[in-house]
Amino acid sequence: MFSAIKNWWAQPKEQDDGRKAHMTFARTSMGNRIQRTTLLLRRQLWIWPLLAVLLLSLIGYLITRSIRLTMEANLRSQLTTLLEVEKSMVLKWLSQQEISARTLANQSDLRQLVEDLIKTSKNIAPLANPASRIEDANLLEQIEQEVAPTLANYEFSGYMISDPKHQVLASNHRELIGKNIVEYESFLTRVFDNKPSVSPPFASRVPIADVHGKMQTGVPTMFVSVPILNQDLQIIAALSLRIRPEREFTRLIQLGRIGKSGETYAVDSQGVMVSGSRFDEDLILLGVLPDKENAESILNIQLRDPGGDMTRGFRPKSRRSELSLTKAAMHLIEGKDGLEIGGYRDYRGVPVVGVWTWLKDYSFGLVTEIDYDEAFEPLNILRRAFYTMFGLLALTTLAILAFTVIVSKLQREARQAAVEAKQLGQYRLDEKLGEGAMGTVYRGHHAMLRRQSAIKLLNVDRVNETSINRFEQEVQITCNLNNPHTIAIYDYGRTPEGVFYYAMEYLDGINLQDLVDKFGPQPEGRVAKILDQLCSSLFEAHSMGLVHRDIKPANVMLNRRGGVPDFVKLLDFGLVRAVDDAKRNKQQEGMAGTPLYMSPESIQTPDLVDARSDLYAVGAVGYFLLTGSSVFQATSLAELCQLHVDAIPLAPSLRAGKPIASELEHAIMSCLEKNRAKRPQTARDLANLIHRLAASDAWTINDADAWWSRYQRGANPMLESTKSTSGASRAGSQAHHETQLLSQDTKSTGKDSDLVWNTIAQNKDFDKTVDFGTIATNTPETDDQQPT
Numbered sequence: 001m002f003s004a005i006k007n008w009w010a011q012p013k014e015q016d017d018g019r020k021a022h023m024t025f026a027r028t029s030m031g032n033r034i035q036r037t038t039l040l041l042r043r044q045l046w047i048w049p050l051l052a053v054l055l056l057s058l059i060g061y062l063i064t065r066s067i068r069l070t071m072e073a074n075l076r077s078q079l080t081t082l083l084e085v086e087k088s089m090v091l092k093w094l095s096q097q098e099i100s101a102r103t104l105a106n107q108s109d110l111r112q113l114v115e116d117l118i119k120t121s122k123n124i125a126p127l128a129n130p131a132s133r134i135e136d137a138n139l140l141e142q143i144e145q146e147v148a149p150t151l152a153n154y155e156f157s158g159y160m161i162s163d164p165k166h167q168v169l170a171s172n173h174r175e176l177i178g179k180n181i182v183e184y185e186s187f188l189t190r191v192f193d194n195k196p197s198v199s200p201p202f203a204s205r206v207p208i209a210d211v212h213g214k215m216q217t218g219v220p221t222m223f224v225s226v227p228i229l230n231q232d233l234q235i236i237a238a239l240s241l242r243i244r245p246e247r248e249f250t251r252l253i254q255l256g257r258i259g260k261s262g263e264t265y266a267v268d269s270q271g272v273m274v275s276g277s278r279f280d281e282d283l284i285l286l287g288v289l290p291d292k293e294n295a296e297s298i299l300n301i302q303l304r305d306p307g308g309d310m311t312r313g314f315r316p317k318s319r320r321s322e323l324s325l326t327k328a329a330m331h332l333i334e335g336k337d338g339l340e341i342g343g344y345r346d347y348r349g350v351p352v353v354g355v356w357t358w359l360k361d362y363s364f365g366l367v368t369e370i371d372y373d374e375a376f377e378p379l380n381i382l383r384r385a386f387y388t389m390f391g392l393l394a395l396t397t398l399a400i401l402a403f404t405v406i407v408s409k410l411q412r413e414a415r416q417a418a419v420e421a422k423q424l425g426q427y428r429l430d431e432k433l434g435e436g437a438m439g440t441v442y443r444g445h446h447a448m449l450r451r452q453s454a455i456k457l458l459n460v461d462r463v464n465e466t467s468i469n470r471f472e473q474e475v476q477i478t479c480n481l482n483n484p485h486t487i488a489i490y491d492y493g494r495t496p497e498g499v500f501y502y503a504m505e506y507l508d509g510i511n512l513q514d515l516v517d518k519f520g521p522q523p524e525g526r527v528a529k530i531l532d533q534l535c536s537s538l539f540e541a542h543s544m545g546l547v548h549r550d551i552k553p554a555n556v557m558l559n560r561r562g563g564v565p566d567f568v569k570l571l572d573f574g575l576v577r578a579v580d581d582a583k584r585n586k587q588q589e590g591m592a593g594t595p596l597y598m599s600p601e602s603i604q605t606p607d608l609v610d611a612r613s614d615l616y617a618v619g620a621v622g623y624f625l626l627t628g629s630s631v632f633q634a635t636s637l638a639e640l641c642q643l644h645v646d647a648i649p650l651a652p653s654l655r656a657g658k659p660i661a662s663e664l665e666h667a668i669m670s671c672l673e674k675n676r677a678k679r680p681q682t683a684r685d686l687a688n689l690i691h692r693l694a695a696s697d698a699w700t701i702n703d704a705d706a707w708w709s710r711y712q713r714g715a716n717p718m719l720e721s722t723k724s725t726s727g728a729s730r731a732g733s734q735a736h737h738e739t740q741l742l743s744q745d746t747k748s749t750g751k752d753s754d755l756v757w758n759t760i761a762q763n764k765d766f767d768k769t770v771d772f773g774t775i776a777t778n779t780p781e782t783d784d785q786q787p788t
Contacts, residue, residue: 060387068379072341075375078258079355080339083368086256086264087357093252094362097154097224097243098196104150105226105239113143114161114228114237117169140177143170151241157208158242160184160223164192169237173206181205184223184240186363191225191238198224200266200364201245201274203299211246212294220245220274220298250275250298253366261352262370269363271329273301279348286310286348288320303329306349314349328356332365343372424501425493427455435459439471443506446490453490454507458500468500470574475502477546478573485537485568487557507569509559510711512625516553521628521656524664525699526566530558531622531667532690533568538618539683541576542611549575549609551617552597553624560712565704595637596630597621600645600674612676615686619671619679623649626664627656631672645674663693 104110117139147159161170166188168176183202190197204221222243227235243249249266253275256264266275277297283289288310289300304323308314316323325333327344339355346352346369354369423429429442433454444455458471472492479489492502512530515522522530534556541548550572561567575592593602599616602609620631631649634640649672653660667689673679680686 071376071379075353076339076341076355079353079368079370082256082258082262083264083355083357083366086253086368087359087366089252089255090249090366091359093248094198094224097198097241098226100150100154100156101224101226101239101241102196104147104241105228107146110143110146110239111228111230113139113146114169115230117143117161118163118236121163121169140170140174144172147241154241155244155247156224156241157221157244160240160242161228162188162238162240164235164237176206187223187225187240188238191227191240192235194227194235195361196224196226198222198243198362200268200362201249201298202268208242210294218299222249245275245298254278256366256368259370259374261350261374262368264366264368267303267329267332267356267365267367269333271303271325271333272299273297273303273347274299274364277301282311282348288347301347303347305345305347307345308349309345309351310349316349328354328367328369332356332358332367335360424455424457424495424499425491427453427491427501427503429455444503446503451490452506453503454505455501455503471500471502474574474576477576478504480544481537481540481573483537483540485533485570486540487569487571487573507557507559507561509557509561509567509569511571512553512556512558512621515558516624516628522625523699523703524626524661524693525697526704527622527625528664528690528693529566529699530556530568530625531618532687534570534618534621535683535687535690537568537570538611538614539687542614542683546576547609547611548573548614548617549593549602550597551614551621552594553621556621560708565701565708566699593617595640595644596632598641598644599676601676603641603644610676611682612679615671615679615683616673616676618683618686619668622664622668623652623655623672626652626660626668629655661693663689667693 117136120136120139143161144159150156151159158172159170160168160173160176162184163169166180166185168179168181171177183205187197187199199222201220201222203218205217207215207217208219208221209215210219222245223240224243225238225240228237228239230236253264253266256262257278263278265273265277268274275298277283280289280295280297283297283301284291284295289295289297302320303326304320305326306314306316306320306323308316310316324330326346327340328338328346331338335358337357341353343351343353346354351372352369353372353375354367356365356367358365424444426447427444428447429444431443433441433443435441439456439458442455442457443452445452458467475489475492478487479492487507488505490503490505494500510518534551538548538551548570551570555570555572557569557571559567559569561569592606597617597620599609599613602613623631632640632643632647634643649669652665652668667680667686670689671679671686680689
């Protein structure tokens with residue numbers, strides 16, 4: 001079928017040697033083609049079933065694969081986010097315990113008591129009965145009274161003070177005094193290295209009350225330990241406060257439960273679970289936990305892979321201690337973070353997906369897991385729903401797709417024919433001036449007024465909602481600006497074939513980029529007058545709440561207008577934005593502008609730019625006119641943006657290697673302030689600064705007339721190739737610098753982000769306009785231009 005369509009489209013088109021193409025002819029030609037297309041489709045009905053089979057197979061595969069990839073990405077994101085939130089809460093809780101303990105350790109009374117206790121305890125055997133030494137007993141009693149309020153207020157269940165040899169000096173459990181406890185070595189070592197520490201849960205050596213109030217050893221316990229310093233800030237002892245993990249630690253971790261099977265738990269360096277499991281009852285039934293009252297998983301479950309799903313009847317043939325660790329446990333013991341979406345068996349043997357992270361400073365890790373079947377349950381539901389609808393809609397979808405493709409091609413042909421006819425409403429196209437990704441600019445004239453105009457057409461292959469909205473915004477905003485130094489819009493329309501266009505005033509001049517490229521740095525007086533006129537245009541736009549966002553030399557035209565030389569026109573309002581609208585649409589905004597002339601805030605907080613951001617660019621333009629070079633030079637876009645944010649620019653006089661009037665230099669440098677509060681607050685403020693410059697009178701109207709006379713006579717051979725330029729275009733040598741507008745929508749995927757930054761990484765032309773608002777939809781746009 002496609003070969004038949006191709007051959008049909010390749011048929012010779014009707015020619016009219018005696019006439020040029022015109023709109024009526026274009027419409028008639030397209031009408032004939034549509035009729036022939038209808039006949040072709042009617043004759044090729046036999047091919048539809050074959051196409052349907054092929055297309056359905058391809059779509060089924062792609063959609064199934066896409067759904068799975070999407071679910072994996074979402075699951076990866078959900079698990080990672082849940083674990084990060086859980087990790088953040090745990091770290092915050094651990095930090096709070098350290099702060100509470102450090103507050104107590106820093107109390108002067110406690111420090112003095114500990115110093116006294118150390119002195120009396122030297123060379124004394126461990127106290128079997130503290131009351132036998134009245135002096136020590138009194139000190140212990142005073143210490144206990146000193147720590148009691150903190151224990152009560154923060155729900156600590158006990159305390160312990162140890163000397164640098166890790167020997168217990170004081171404790172609410174008097175049987176520990178004078179002993180070195182092996183289980184305490186790890187966190188005490190960190191404390192005497194001046195690193196506050198919270199130990200992971202471990203089995204207590206002394207009888208303490210369990211969750212049911214029964215006194216016994218082996219109850220899960222934790223310690224938060226901090227150093228005690230003397231007046232010389234030397235560590236003399238360690239204060240350790242006992243924590244009951246079931247009160248806060250375990251409950252905090254259990255908040256990371258999702259769905260029917262998702263859970264978060266903690267694991268120590270031996271692969272032992274040091275928090276509670278949500279499957280304690282199941283583990284008792286499976287024989288993993290002993291079948292006794294109050295049996296719980298904390299400190300009783302080592303994360304071993306049984307080799308099969310025990311919940312479905314599988315039983316390992318080896319002892320549990322001989323089984324290999326689960327994938328998460330093995331990685332955590334090695335101190336590695338990880339994520340597994342493909343599935344692995346947990347301590348029940350159930351296939352799960354999970355993510356884990358190791359907390360190095362606290363010697364335990366966190367694991368978040370959910371059963372594989374539950375995680376991917378929506379995939380099977382979506383598959384069934386998709387195939388049900390797919391069978392019903394396949395033929396209809398295929399027919400609509402084919403018809404849409406053909407009609408779209410016919411519409412493009414119709415638009416192209418309209419352009420070739422060189423007649424758009426009342427405007428006749430005379431000469432093509434320039435072309436960009438978004439549109440093409442022609443020199444033309446009004447059929448009745450005979451007034452020369454520049455006419456910008458939206459490219460035929462770029463007609464979509466985004467490009468049309470951008471095209472209309474540029475016209476609507478620009479036409480409401482009445483300042484004589486702003487490009488004037490004459491008309492806007494759309495042909496019957498769907499060609500969007502607008503007409504604007506035609507300018508015969510040179511942009512500032514070409515001016516400096518061809519003639520070098522400009523006299524101070526001329527620069528002052530150019531900036532004054534530029535401020536005049538911007539003041540009107542800013543007064544209407546608009547920010548241009550793309551002030552640069554290529555967007556400022558210098559003309560001989562109405563007998564007035566050096567008449568400035570500000571072009572290209574394609575990136576303009578209303579400040580109030582920006583506040584309402586922050587999620588749709590992105591960094592936009594030309595990197596060489598972007599203000600710090602337009603890089604860091606592009607949704608908060610205002611009029612002062614434009615004034616930064618005005619200062620950069622003035623800097624360029626005075627010195628012939630940009631404010632900063634860099635080898636990469638990231639480096640250039642960082643310079644705009646942090647670096648102090650070199651004064652223009654130093655860059656140019658010649659003296660520059662201090663008032664003018666001050667005006668330029670004030671615009672380039674990093675803090676916009678230090679810049680001129682309005683364009684009129686900057687204009688007033690310029691008006692006070694003595695240098696502004698150094699360039700007279702006679703000087704400007706003489707310059708334009710030589711320029712228009714072509715006295716300089718470099719200007720022989722110069723052509724006229726449209727006010728809406730970016731003129732001159734800037735033509736070869738322009739590129740597509742880049743975008744990064746805040747809702748774009750990671751793949752879209754890679755596309756943006758890969759494009760930027762290869763881009764070395766920093767005078768290009770950059771707009772992170774469109775690339776995510778794959779509709780590159782740029783402001784059209786034409787050579788001067």
